[in-house]
Amino acid sequence: MTDAAHSKSATAPVDRRAAMAERLKRRRAQETRFRWYGRAVIIVALSFLAILLGRIALQGYTTFVDYRITVPVYVDPARVDAADIVGANYDQLVAEAVLAKLGEQDDEFGRTSGKLKQLMSSDLGFQILDQVRADPSLIGKTVTVTGPLGADAGLYFKGEIARETPEADRKLDNRQLAWLDRLDQQGLVSSGFNVSFLTKSDSTEPEQAGVLGAVVGSFMMLIVTAALAVPIGMLAAVYLEEFAPKNRWTDLIEVNINNLAAVPSIVYGLLGLAVFINWLAVPRSSPLVGGLVLALMSLPTVIIATRAALKAVPPSIREAALAVGASKTQTVFHHVLPLAMPGVMTGAILSLAHALGETAPLLMIGMVSFVPGVPGGFTESATVLPVQVFIWENASERAFHERTAAAIIVLLVFMILMNLAAILLRRKFERRW
Missing domain, CATH: 1.10.3720.10 (MetI-like)
Incomplete structure (x- = not known):
């Protein structure tokens, strides 16, 4: 009986040490898991932040790329009256000048020039108006202006409008896309940093809107x-x-x-x-x-x-x-x-x-x-x-x-x-x- 008691008392400290070691092992495992949980939460949060900022950057960086057209426009005295400079249709003059560069002419109903106006910004016409108003002697002369393309034309050059898309599903038809390609081949279209986005205020035309x-x-x-x-x-x-x-x-x-x-x-x-x-x-x-x-x-x-x-x-x-x-x-x-x-x-x-x-x-x-x-x-x-x-x-x-x-x-x-x-x-x- 004495031997049994001695054996029991001898094994008790061993059992306690083993239990303590097991509890210590579980505690360290819990601490390790908690650290990994914290790291996982941080990684998930940073991932969502990266997705958000990346989505904004991918959608917005194209705004800072500006596509502009440079075209010489003849200020026809028969169309621009020195006594009523503001009353002239300068957008039509710009459209006809671009058509001349493309080797085409407007039809009797003005449908061709109307399609071309959709590719041009009204800023070009306002530039001519400002120049002629400041110097009426420009009537009868050729004025070279540089301004932004229309919003949809800009989206085409940025790859947002694809030629592979069915014609009925995009805002620009095949003829308009062909015009843009020819203008680009002639070197009339250039790209650069869109300074006007930072120097202009809001506008009804997207290509002229700024902050x-x-x-x-x-x-x-x-x-x-x-x-x-x-x-x-x-x-x-x-x-x-x-x-x-x-x-x-x-x-x-x-x-x-x-x-x-x-x-x-x-x-x-x-x-x-x-x-x-x-x-x-x-x-x-x-x-x-x-x-x-x-x-x-x-x-x-x-x-x-x-x-x-x-x-x-x-x-x-x-x-x-x-x-x-x-x-x-x-x-x-x-x-x-x-x-x-x-x-x-x-x-x-x-x-x-x-x-x-x-x-x-x-x-x-x-x-x-x-x-x-x-x-x-x-x-x-x-x-x-x-x-x-x-x-x-x-x-x-x-x-x-x-x-x-x-x-x-x-x-x-x-x-x-x-x-x-x-x-x-x-x-x-x-x-x-």
Whole structure:
């Protein structure tokens, strides 16, 4: 019996060690699986991001390639009256000049020139009008103009319209495609970087549509947003964090600020419509009203970020300033706030970057209207990049869809630059305690 007890006590530590080793093995296996799960999640997220950005890039990069035609046009005195320069049909003159290059003539009903006009942009005719209006002596002379091809002609050269597609299923017939091939063979068609996409505003013709007006409108709107949201939000955060008494009223305010940060953006659009437009009569679809609405939306984010930056400043800084005789106000504004400024500016820039991409509140205040020019002031009608993307995506013409992706690329570049500025500011001025 003694031998049996001794044998049992001898094997017990071995069993415990084996059990512990088994539990340790399972724990390490769980940790290994968890690491691989985390890596898999990151890979899936990056894959979706790559697919999204790749799809946008593939659809939008062709917008930055421009196909243009150079053609000499005879300004016929019989067709252009010096007393009524604007009344001439310059698009017809361009069409007839191109037909002459192709060795063809228009029919008596103008059907041939009508088909050719579908391949040309009206910008060519406006160029001749501008030149003749500036110098009437050009009447009776030949003027050489260079301008974009029509949207569908550009899509053909970009490979978006294939000759193999049945003629009934494409917008350009076989004769029009043959004309384009011959113009290309004659060296009249050239390609290059589409500068006009960045230097022109919206247009009803896709080949002339650009993002300049939307970029300027977004910039003006962000100026209004920053001028209101940053100082007001920063001062509100300083008061709540450094001066406000800690009671249930300030607790209620803090809870409401956190809740406002989670309110859907369209609610701010409804608020702006009711207060700023219907009550205060701020001009609809203007950078001013858009900036006011986005300032309300950005305020909670600025307040929360500023309070977090103030909390990150060590209490010893405050105590040292107070110990040498500084007042509470001097301590906050001369010592605490300057040290918290990198975090404050980072939060402000990130909130503005978020505001730059908002669409829903701006649609509620009427910024969905067609604006062909660049806004000249804060109270004039304007559009912004997210709304421009919305308008072009809902357009019926196929060429607008590639411009939608290109406008998204421009918007992403702006947002990346703003986020990069926030990172650089934090790294340059941040202090580690």
